[in-house]
Amino acid sequence: MNFNIRGENIEVTSAILEYVEKKVSKLDRHLIKKHDTSAHVNLRINPDKTSKIEVTIVQPQLVLRAEETNLDLYAAIDLILDKLERQIRKNKTKVNRKFRDRVGYCATFTTDMEENEKEDQLEIVRVKQFDLKPMDSEEAILQMDLIGHSFYVFTDAYSNQTNVVYKRKDGRYGLIEAK
Template identity: 45%
Template sequence: MIDYQIRGENISTTEAIENYIKMRLEKLNNYIDANNNPIAHVNLRKYNEKTFKVEVTMPLPFLTLRAEETQSDFYSAVDLVSAKLLRQIRKFKTRVNRKSREKGFKGIDFNEQVDPLVPEEAEDKKLEVIRRKTLSLKPMDLEEAALQMEMLDHDFFLFLNADTNQLDIIYKRDDGKYGLIETENVESSK
């Protein structure tokens, strides 16, 4: 069973709203193993121009599902987010999990149910890399990484964090502030 953490900004989360969100996201239970203790972090926002933004993030082992949608109708936004999450699961299942299972990896246990409302994507669509870059990583602190990113006029920058000796990514957010993605080594079970 999915646990829900529903938060609203400029909108009160009524019982009817929470029940609708749970009803629409309940379909995900058919695909996600309950042993993973899934938690859906749901953020709702109402903007002055009478539009609603629905964001759902579900961290799972080796995968994070995330979708957001902005619509003038709150219920339409929830429906579209639900459909996006189902498509992400299908994409992960057909492209990545199949290869992992062949190697004996057990990350996420997906049931074989198919939702008729979610269109099938082309399963054999080949990944096409159109550009390749090579980086020489020198240790640097966060401020230097931000400066390098700005000098290159990029939205993100991969660097070797001098403090942690790990690969990290600094990125520019839509609000003009910065975000940091810190990496950690994960032991794979064999």
Template identity: 45%
Template sequence: MIKYSIRGENIEVTEAIRDYVVSKLEKIEKYFQESQELHARVNLKVYREKTAKVEVTIPLGSITLRAEDISQDMYGSINLVTDKIERQIRKNKTKIERKNRSKVATSQLFTDALVEDADTVGAKVVRSKQIDLKPMDLDEALLQMELLGHDFFIYTDVEDNSTHVLYRREDGDVGLLEVK
């Protein structure tokens, strides 16, 4: 069962919007065990130029499912974000299970649903975040970066306890920065 935390920025979250978000996200419940309690954080934001941003984050213990979309149509963005989350689950279910095998029994996370194989000059800081660096190996960090949909990911290497940064290169490959 999914519990929802739906927040609006520059928009009032009406009952109709809340119901729409819940009805769309309920379609991913089939991938999880009924006894699994999930907490989905949904952030809806409307900008002055009439665009809407929809972000959905679902923590699953050692990994986090996350998707976002920006468009002129909030309801369309809700649909796209739900589809992105569902694709992440379907594409990465086997990888997630492998990484969580020693931490959480996989059967506690997912059901047996179908799996698919798987310019800054003059810029200013407008948002600051604090993060906890989790010890993990390179494969787990790559998976986490992909699931979050980010172009970079910072983590602590489980073997030598040093800080590493993964980043997506312009050619589509991934680079690794090792802090000494």
């Protein structure tokens, strides 16, 4: 696994570097071996003295991302590992389910596996349809705030592409542009 570890408002010491690499490398056994895997880790000390860690692991057709905030940097690293392992399990369950459905494979599962699958099932509970009005991103943000949502889908008036604006946890806004 190739690591890219950065620090903001913190010096990334060799002890921190070794700890992060040791912990995140444990995920390597769950990932596809024939592809290069890169792990981007961002460590930050916030003004309130909490530690925030963001980890993004990139493989072909799979991107895992998690973030965690804690008073203790090492605890945040441990907690983020749990989140990433859950994402990997969820992805593997989904892939296995698709494979079983395609092949017509039928097997008996233990109670634990059945409970995990029920927990990991994705269910659409509501469908909405609406017309996409051409507008710029600033108008889309205003529309999003008016309806009280955390995101808003719109057609960009200049590029005619479908885009999404969203409200970030820090209170600012983000824009997702379609390629």
